[in-house]
Amino acid sequence: xxxxxxxxxxxxxxxxxxxxxxxxxxxxxxxxxxxxxxxxxxxxxxxxxxxxxxxxxxxxxxxxxxxxxxxxxxxxxxxxxxxxxxxxxxxxxxxxxxxxxxxxxxxxxxxxxxxxxxxxxxxxxxxxxxxxxxxxxxxxxxxxxxxxxxxxxxxxxxxxxxxxxxxxxxxxxxxxxxxxxxxxxxxxxxxxxxxxxxxxxxxxxx
Amino acid sequence: xxxxxxxxxxxxxxxxxxxxxxxxxxxxxxxxxxxxxxxxxxxxxxxxxxxxxxxxxxxxxxxxxxxxxxxxxxxxxxxxxxxxxxxxxxxxxxxxxxxxxxxxxxxxxxxxxx
Numbered sequence: 001x002x003x004x005x006x007x008x009x010x011x012x013x014x015x016x017x018x019x020x021x022x023x024x025x026x027x028x029x030x031x032x033x034x035x036x037x038x039x040x041x042x043x044x045x046x047x048x049x050x051x052x053x054x055x056x057x058x059x060x061x062x063x064x065x066x067x068x069x070x071x072x073x074x075x076x077x078x079x080x081x082x083x084x085x086x087x088x089x090x091x092x093x094x095x096x097x098x099x100x101x102x103x104x105x106x107x108x109x110x111x112x113x114x115x116x117x118x119x120x121x122x123x124x125x126x127x128x129x130x131x132x133x134x135x136x137x138x139x140x141x142x143x144x145x146x147x148x149x150x151x152x153x154x155x156x157x158x159x160x161x162x163x164x165x166x167x168x169x170x171x172x173x174x175x176x177x178x179x180x181x182x183x184x185x186x187x188x189x190x191x192x193x194x195x196x197x198x199x200x201x202x203x204x205x206x
Numbered sequence: 207x208x209x210x211x212x213x214x215x216x217x218x219x220x221x222x223x224x225x226x227x228x229x230x231x232x233x234x235x236x237x238x239x240x241x242x243x244x245x246x247x248x249x250x251x252x253x254x255x256x257x258x259x260x261x262x263x264x265x266x267x268x269x270x271x272x273x274x275x276x277x278x279x280x281x282x283x284x285x286x287x288x289x290x291x292x293x294x295x296x297x298x299x300x301x302x303x304x305x306x307x308x309x310x311x312x313x314x315x316x317x318x319x320x
Contacts, residue, residue, distance in 0.1 A: 074295070074298070075294065075295040076295060077295040077296060077298070077299045078228065078229045078295070078296075080226055080227070080228055080261065081226070081227055081228070081229060082224060082225070082226050083224070083225055084222050084223070084224055084225070085222060085223045085224075085225050086222050086223075087221050087222060087223065090216070090221060092216065094211070095211045095212075095213050096211030096212045096213060096214060097211065098216075098221075100221050102223055104254070104258055105254070105255075105258045105259060106223055106225045106227075106258060107225060107226050107227060107258070107259055107261060107262050107268070108223045108224050108225035108226055109223065109224055110221060110222075110223060111221065111222045111223060111224055112219065112220075112221055113219060113220040113221075113222070114218070114219050115217065115218045115219060115220075121212075121218075125212060147267075147269070147270065149269040149270070151269070168224060169224075171268060172226055172262075172268055173268065173269060174259055174262055174267065174268070174269065178221075180221075
């Protein structure tokens with residue numbers, strides 16, 4: 001009985017069967033302005049088209065097909081990979097002012113490692129890092145980006161002392177180009193433009 | 207604290223990047239070529255977005271909405287991932303996650319076509 005009810009519903013739902021069963025004519029559309037705003041057809045239900053046990057065109061039993069020769073297995077979700085990439089290019093633009101670029105766009109953060117042998121790093125030293133996905137036509141870093149995002153961070157450093165100090169972003173950003181220095185990043189300076197052009201041209205040659 | 211730049215050398219520090227990404231199945235990667243160089247560039251741009259930023263597309267970016275139940279963007283990301291690498295495992299995982307998400311955003315139902 002359940003199978004029969006299922007097929008009756010199928011008869012209503014199936015587009016082709018609906019022509020003989022459903023037989024809509026006209027409609028009771030309401031008109032609003034220059035267009036119709038709803039349609040409701042007149043239904044002429046023909047019950048003789050419904051499946052029944054007396055109708056030989058509808059099998060009485062469902063056809064059970066053999067199982068797949070090879071069991072179906074869902075592809076597992078691969079784990080997210082975390083890796084460290086070196087910067088492809090880094091240039092000194094000015095005193096304490098560096099620009100860097102990765103080979104490709106990434107989802108990630110900056111890792112800043114300070115040499116233990118450098119005694120210049122003290123607790124009042126700060127590093128400002130800005131990141132961006134694109135360069136402008138003139139080769140300068142596009143910051144802030146067109147999306148309005150401003151990937152900007154300030155790392156407060158500790159003294160080098162006897163240990164290597166490494167700072168890194170807590171969360172990822174989408175970026176490829178960046179620069180960092182202690183003062184405001186002169187992103188429009190000719191030195192920056194020159195450096196990033198070099199980085200971009202270097203990548204294009206690969 | 208002084209505002210003067212610190213004169214440090216390249217040997218005094220190192221910059222690298224930690225990167226998070228979902229594996230891109232290059233063995234099943236879709237290829238595309240046409241008579242239009244511009245169209246080919248558009249294809250590479252979009253395929254690279256899937257390749258390098260695939261995770262980010264599911265959440266409408268970590269820098270913007272940051273939602274792990276952003277169904278509208280997940281639908282787009284899933285279709286892009288399927289088109290470029292026949293990837294279905296990640297979309298399936300996302301669907302399971304969103305099914306159990308306490309708050310859903312945007313469309314109430316999925317519109318996956320596969």
